[in-house]
Amino acid sequence: MLYLNPNAKLSPYPSSLQRVMNIETARQTRTWLQAWTGLRSGPTPLYDMAMLADRLGIGQLALKDESVRSPLASFKALGAPAALIRYILCKYKDQGMDPAKVLRGQYASTLASETVISATDGNHGRALAAAARDAGCRCVIVLHAHVSEERERAIADFGAQIVRINGNYDDSVNVAAEQATQNGWQVISDTSYEGYETIPRDVMQGYGVIADEIFEQDIARGHEGYTHVFLQGGVGGLAAGIASYFWEKLGDKRPALYVVEPTQADCLQQSAMLGRAAKATGSVDSVMAGLACGETSPLAWTFLESSIDAFITIEDHEAVTAMSALARCPDVPVVSGESGAAGLAGLCNILTQEIATGRLKIDGTSRVLLINTEGATAPSVYRELTGEDADDVLQRQRDHLADI
Known part of the structure; x- marks a missing residue:
């Protein structure tokens, strides 16, 4: 149509x-x-x-x-890593981090206690998991019922913790937001909602x-x-x-x-x-x-x-x-x-x-x-x-x- x-x-x-x-x-x-x-x-x-x-x-x-x-x-290799760098630079702005060094792991000791989370259909989660691993962060990815096991394995290979839920992508977005609030984690997503746009x-x-x-x-x-x-x-x-x-x-x-x-x-x-x-x-x-x-x-x-x-x-x-x-x-x-x-x-x-x-x-x-x-x-x-x-x-x- x-x-x-x-x-x-x-x-x-x-x-x-x-x-x-x-x-x-x-x-x-x-x-x-x-x-x-x-x-x-x-x-x-x-x-x-x-x-x-x-x-x-x-x-x-x-x-x-x-x-x-x-x-x-996937093009997703540009979005999640870019947002992760900007989030880290903002949170640790007093430490004078070089943005080009964040994904090279040069601040891994500082970022070891940091956990990022996101819902995904596959590609975004994989990109976030890869960037988080290289930066030294912990990563949690929420997958809905329609994401294949093949895509799940590709994400887990980068060290991400996988959370499986019933429902669709929008349900996984809600679960990721809830998990972040409960645990003090940071959502890294391209889906905005009230209070979450940066x-x-x-x-x-x-x-x-x-x-x-x-x-x-x-x-x-x-x-x-x-x-x-x-x-x-x-x-x-x-x-x-x-x-x-x-x-x-x-x-x-x-x-x-x-x-x-x-x-x-x-x-x-x-x-x-x-x-x-x-x-x-x-x-x-x-x-x-x-x-x-x-x-x-x-x-x-x-x-x-x-x-x-x-x-x-x-x-x-x-x-x-x-x-x-x-x-x-x-x-x-x-x-x-x-x-x-x-x-x-x-x-x-x-x-x-x-x-x-x-x-x-x-x-x-x-x-x-x-x-x-x-x-x-x-x-x-x-x-x-x-x-x-x-x-x-x-x-x-x-x-x-x-x-x-």
Whole structure:
């Protein structure tokens, strides 16, 4: 389903929002994270998918590949670590800590008594567990009933204590908040709620690093920018982090910004329809585990309510089809997880509708940006859905890039 946002507008980036998230802080965060050995050196690839663009009937298609951001294989490797650094710097501000040294474990003795906690669908918890381990903190992760044992093991491998609950993601958020209050722990989450906005802001600011790299890479290759950008939904954190950067950088010349989410986890589309942060209308149980969120983050919504031009819901089978399309892409094979492929699935979805070439103006002149937000974060699920191992796709990718 496609819903055009009646409250979207082309205008300069509001100063009220700039005080919360801004390009300057995104660049500062990028500098801090460059010192962490948990991330790859340098920006993630920005691929030109010319043959896929031709097949889809659009002018240009670029794909930012976050699957290789780190061994965590997800963009989440930017958010939780960034927020953890800022939390530690704030709490221990009298000790003059160097932000670049926090995740190198140089303050581990000081931080040994610190415990951080979060709910997760998998990737955020894994990123927090990895960052906490390297900083020297204790980490507790709350998992809901739909998180697979495979994803649980991947988190536990970083030393996190796992708390299992019945219910869905939103239930796990509530349990994490309760556990933090009872034990004096600190929640590190990208989901905001009443009285809890600073850390979600810092998580979202970490995602702004992706946009900072994109602009830098486009300048280096002489690219003229994008007409349309597709962003994954979830609680809205990634979309807010990227959209706010584009909005501040380009003002009323920003591209059309679209958000894609599962039909059964349509909290952002419902928010647009109701004019406030709202809950999903469906079961929330989706193969797109990272986007299976039932409730919009209120803080993220303050950025999305006026910047997102349309909200697109897709079926699980559309995401699976997009995963396979990227794995076999003639431009460059890409390992894209269930949520990572949602942007391509959303683009393909609306290209079947007459409104695409009409009001949305997606045609042979369009320059479209997609972000592959994750790789095979659950290898067995990837194999089941695509019919091949992620390692085989990666080998095809290496062979392809070696021939260029």
